[in-house]
Amino acid sequence: MTDFKAMAAPGVQQLKPYIPGKPISELERELGIKNIIKLASNENPLGPSPKAMKAIQCEMDELALYPDGNGFELKKILAEKHDVDMDWITLGNGSNDVLVLVAEGFLTANDSAMYSQYSFAVYPIAIQAIGASHQMIAATSWDDERPLGCDLPAMKAAINNQTRLIFIANPNNPTGSFLQADELHDFISSVPNHVIVVLDEAYLEYSPENERVDGSQWLREFENLVVTRTFSKAYGLAGLRVGYALSHPDIANVLNRIRQPFNVNSLALAAAQAAVNDREFIQQSMEVNTLGMKVLENCCHRLGLRYVPSKGNFLLVDFGRDAMPIYQRMLELGVITRPVANYGLPDCLRITIGKEQEMMRLVAVMEQVCG
C-alpha cells in the first residue's frame, strides 16, 4: 500500500483536522432520541433571515447557470454599507474561505503567522497547510481583567522579521473574550507595514450598534489591515457559506488571484444580498442572544461555575473538572454542546445561546448534571 500520508505536503502531514459540532441527525442515530437541541456551532437559533429565504426561492430557476463570479450585486451593496469602493471587497465561501486565501496569498514555508492561544482553530490549520511557522502567543489568564483573551503587548513584542500575518478574532471564538477599540487601534498602529493584521469580526453584530468595535473604520488608516465578516452567525446563513474580507484593493487583488472563480454559489449570493440590510432581523437576533446569555450566566452563578464574559453568541463555561463526562451526560439528555479540549481547554464546554425555551431546557439539564 502506498503511504499517501508520507506523500502529502510536509505541513499537511502534521495537520489536525477541524472538529465540528455534533450534528442533530448523528445524535438521533446514535441514541435513538428525539427533541434534541444543538447549542454547539454558534448557529442562529432564529433560522435564516426571512428576506434571505425569499430571495433563494426566486433564484432557484437559475440553478443551471454559473453564479456571477465577481459577485457584482452583493459587492455593490457591501461597498455601500461599508463606504468603500467595490475593489476593497473579497467574497468567500464563508469567511473561512477568505481567511485561508489570506494565508495562501501571503505565507510561504519561510514565513510565520501569529495568533493567540485559544483562538479560532481555522488559523493554525490555514498556517499549517502551507507549512509556515506558528507563533502562538499565550492568552491572558483566568485571573486577568479580561480572561483568556489576546495578550496584545506580548504579540507586539513577538513580531520579528519572519512574521507576515497576525490573526485576531474580536470577539474571539471559542472564548468570547474581546478587545476594546483603543487597545486594538494602538496595537495595529504599532505593527510594521510588512505584517498583515487580519481582524476576524464574525460576531460583531451581537454587540449593540453603539458598543461595536468595528475595525472596518480603520481600513483607510492601515493599508495592512484585513477585516473579515460572515453571514453565518447573526444573519443565520451558515449552511450557505458566504463571508467576505474588506481590505486595501492591493491586498484584495492578491486574494482575487487565488480564489476559485465561482467560490460563492448563486443561492448564497442572492440570500446575502437580501439579508445585508435586514436590520430588523439582526436586531431580533441580538435581543434573543442578550436574553439567552443572561439566562445562562445566571445558571452558572447558581451552580458556582466560572465563565469568560462574552460578546459573542456563546459562552465558555469552566466545569472545574474534565468536561467530557458532562458533555456526554448532556448529550444523553438531548443537549449538544461543544467540547474544547482540542483548544487546550479540557475542563470547559462552549455553549451556544439559543431561544428562550432552549435555554430553559439547557438550564434544567445543567442543573441535573452539575447540581
Ligand SMILES: *Cc1c(COP(=O)(O)O)cnc(C)c1O
Ligand atoms: C464562525 C466563525 C467564523 C465564520 O466562519 P464561516 O466560514 O464564515 O462560516 C469566522 N471566524 C470565527 C472566529 C468564527 O467563530
